[in-house]
Structure formats: C-alpha cells, structure tokens
Amino acid sequence: MVAGALLMETVEAKCPKCGKTYHLRSKKDSIICDCWQICPICGEEMTPYTPETAPKTYGLEGLREMKVLMVCTRHHPHFYGTQKPVEVQADA
Numbered sequence: 681m682v683a684g685a686l687l688m689e690t691v692e693a694k695c696p697k698c699g700k701t702y703h704l705r706s707k708k709d710s711i712i713c714d715c716w717q718i719c720p721i722c723g724e725e726m727t728p729y730t731p732e733t734a735p736k737t738y739g740l741e742g743l744r745e746m747k748v749l750m751v752c753t754r755h756h757p758h759f760y761g762t763q764k765p766v767e768v769q770a771d772a
C-alpha cells in the first residue's frame with residue numbers, strides 16, 4: 681500500500697527562469713530555486729562572488745554595476761552570474 685503521506689495534496693509551482701517544477705505544500709508556500717547558482721554554460725554549481733574572486737583587471741567597475749552574485753571560474757573569461765535567487769510560488 682502507498683503511504684498516506686504521499687497522498688497529501690501539493691501545489692505545483694514552476695520556476696519562471698529554468699522551468700523546474702516544485703511541489704509546494706500550500707498556495708502560500710514558496711521555495712527558492714537553486715538555478716541562480718548553476719552556471720548556464722557548464723551546468724556546474726558556481727562559486728559565491730567575493731572580492732577575492734574578482735578579477736584585478738579593467739572592467740571591474742562594470743561588474744560591480746552588474747551586481748555579480750556568483751562566479752564560475754571554469755571558463756576564460758570567468759562567467760559572472762548576475763541572476764538573483766528566484767522565489768517560486770504557486771500560480772495564483
């Protein structure tokens with residue numbers, strides 16, 4: 681027999697950024713999608729952007745304006761993620 685917990689009603693919610701579907705416990709529930717941490721180029725998890733990972737090169741000012749949150753150092757030049765965490769909520 682299927683466990684009773686599995687029959688609990690959930691609300692489907694889709695991340696507007698990556699299309700990943702989540703099952704929320706209620707319509708008031710929400711979840712932070714982790715796609716903002718994932719590099720769109722290689723699909724690996726990126727590193728939180730800190731001054732230490734900042735390039736000591738021309739163009740730093742521009743990056744600061746972009747509000748870089750994550751960086752993927754697997755690429756040259758590095759990929760800078762500016763996407764904010766996406767809060768996924770159930771469709772109203």
Ligand SMILES: [Zn+2]
Pocket residue numbers: 695696697698699700713714715716766
């Ligand atoms: Zn997402």
Ligand SMILES: [Zn+2]
Pocket residue numbers: 719720721722723724752753754755759
């Ligand atoms: Zn990458």
